[in-house]
Amino acid sequence: MTDRAGEYITGLFSAEDELLASLREEADRTGIPPIAISADEGRLLQVLLTAIHARRVLEVGTLGGYSAICMARALPPDGRLLTIEIEPNHAEFARKYIARASQSDRIEVRVGRALDVLPALDGERFDAMFIDADKEPLPTYFEWALRLVRPGGLIIADNALWGGRVFDGETDDEKTRAVREFNRRMSSDPRVLGIIVPTHDGVAVAVVR
């Protein structure tokens, strides 16, 4: 995508209300890393969740709660979102903003390492799983998504292009290899139908068959 196309799309779809703008500003000011999704990626998640009539969503990687609040806003009144975060200070910050967004009864932040938390969810069914955390376990997150997301539901992952390292032909570290392997499964595992949306750092999306 050209820079101008990106600017055009961002200009149209990046409106942020006061709460999300304040979350981003306070996160920056208080040392939470500036790695939340962009406002237009938030819109993309909302479109996808609305399209499948999602009621239950699982997120790996809460940070300050930006994406969780965006996604929860696309759920019906009885919708629920569970988000997993390894850093207690990120979780605490997120809970504060989730409360300000009046979403505390719909969003649960569970503190822990995702690979330790996910087994406790075995047997539950989600309409979508948004993966936005550490990269090394991505192939394992993919397998967990297949256990936890219902047929017709969505597996979504941010950073599918990994800053271009997945295709630069030079980088071969563990994280890059894991993103490549995740993308390979999203493209050719017969249990899903997937694609990478080439926006920002790439958003991988797959429907579970």
Ligand SMILES: C[S@@+](CC[C@H](N)C(=O)[O-])C[C@H]1O[C@@H](n2cnc3c(N)ncnc32)[C@H](O)[C@@H]1O
């Ligand atoms: C890119 S940020 C998430 C951004 C968030 N989804 C948003 O857009 O607002 C990644 C988050 O994942 C968390 N994280 C990293 N490894 C994790 C793990 N193994 N289990 C749970 N959380 C993890 C980090 O602490 C960080 O807060």
